[in-house]
Amino acid sequence: MSDEKSVEDLPGVGPATAEKLKEAGFDDLMSIAVSSPSSLVEAADIGEATAIKIIGAAKKLADVGGFLTGDVVMEMRNQVSKLTSSSRALDELLGGGLESGAITEFFGEFGSGKTQITHQLCVNNFRPIEDGGQEAHSIFIDTENTFRPERIVQMATAHDLDPTEVLQTIHVARAFNSHHQMLLVEKARDIAKEHPIRLLIVDSLTAHFRAEYIGRGVLAERQQKLNKHLHHIMQFSHLNKAVVAVTNQVSAKPDAFFGDPTRAIGGHILAHTSTFRLYLRKSKGNRRIARLIDSPNLPEGEAVITISEDGVRD
Numbered sequence: 493m494s495d496e497k498s499v500e501d502l503p504g505v506g507p508a509t510a511e512k513l514k515e516a517g518f519d520d521l522m523s524i525a526v527s528s529p530s531s532l533v534e535a536a537d538i539g540e541a542t543a544i545k546i547i548g549a550a551k552k553l554a555d556v557g558g559f560l561t562g563d564v565v566m567e568m569r570n571q572v573s574k575l576t577s578s579s580r581a582l583d584e585l586l587g588g589g590l591e592s593g594a595i596t597e598f599f600g601e602f603g604s605g606k607t608q609i610t611h612q613l614c615v616n617n618f619r620p621i622e623d624g625g626q627e628a629h630s631i632f633i634d635t636e637n638t639f640r641p642e643r644i645v646q647m648a649t650a651h652d653l654d655p656t657e658v659l660q661t662i663h664v665a666r667a668f669n670s671h672h673q674m675l676l677v678e679k680a681r682d683i684a685k686e687h688p689i690r691l692l693i694v695d696s697l698t699a700h701f702r703a704e705y706i707g708r709g710v711l712a713e714r715q716q717k718l719n720k721h722l723h724h725i726m727q728f729s730h731l732n733k734a735v736v737a738v739t740n741q742v743s744a745k746p747d748a749f750f751g752d753p754t755r756a757i758g759g760h761i762l763a764h765t766s767t768f769r770l771y772l773r774k775s776k777g778n779r780r781i782a783r784l785i786d787s788p789n790l791p792e793g794e795a796v797i798t799i800s801e802d803g804v805r806d
């Protein structure tokens with residue numbers, strides 16, 4: 493990723509302008525390339541002509557604006573890898589596993605298995621490609637202090653893996669508030685320069701945001717921050733061809749803003765950014781039902797999974 497160009501590389505963008513742009517969320521070439529001149533004018537106190545020039549340069553550097561023929565797009569799609577969940581039914585529901593370069597969101601009430609699934613994914617990410625893994629390292633951003641190495645040991649052992657080796661590939665950080673959580677995604681970029689990171693977990697994506705931004709007056713701000721955070725996560729996913737799995741709680745009582753309790757918090761922005769959304773609900777005993785809600789290319793459907801000491805299974 494060292495040849496990656498940044499905002500500072502744009503002609504006409506000095507340090508002060510770069511700073512203003514970043515402040516306003518235009519912190520990579522892609523976000524500038526797809527923006528309107530007026531939004532840059534407002535964000536960075538620059539003239540319209542300069543804004544147009546900057547956008548044009550960003551388009552060139554970020555390599556956007558060109559059309560591709562369907563077969564080339566197909567070829568790119570074929571490079572997408574799939575990470576197994578250890579449940580055949582769930583993998584099938586997702587078209588073969590969790591997709592790289594995309595965000596998969598697990599939402600559901602407490603105890604529905606979101607955290608268990610994220611642990612299983614970290615173990616599976618270590619596994620050989622022929623076993624549905626990616627032979628790679630994982631990053632786990634833990635906002636609720638629920639990462640448990642003991643569970644990794646159990647799940648690794650159940651797949652005949654050396655638990656210590658697996659643990660050594662999982663980079664865990666506690667996020668103490670939403671701001672810290674956002675910083676950790678930036679930190680993740682640094683770790684990805686040193687290790688082959690192909691999985692990013694954020695468990696939970698929304699808990700801090702929900703706790704910190706309470707009431708109608710701050711909802712817009714919450715969505716704006718969450719949007720920026722997701723943008724960075726998506727960017728990480730693209731750059732590293734990484735699988736991203738995030739978790740999201742459903743609110744127990746109707747949310748003042750979002751209403752329906754079975755709808756994930758985070759609202760429209762999260763719904764539009766997650767590439768795959770799975771709604772988890774409890775069933776009898778250790779069974780859980782995963783329902784695919786939104787997907788660009790897969791039919792809606794359900795899979796029954798179980799959660800045991802060994803981890804996630806059919």
Ligand code: GTP
Nearest residue numbers: 601602603604605606607608609741778799800801
């Ligand atoms: P919140 O984070 O509270 O919203 O919930 P969650 O969706 O993350 O739930 P989590 O993944 O933590 O699921 C917890 C459930 O997994 C427990 O209620 C157990 O049913 C199950 N579970 C966790 N560990 C084990 C285990 O070692 N053995 C078995 N059989 N079940 C387990």
Ligand code: MG
Nearest residue numbers: 606607638695
């Ligand atoms: Mg959890």
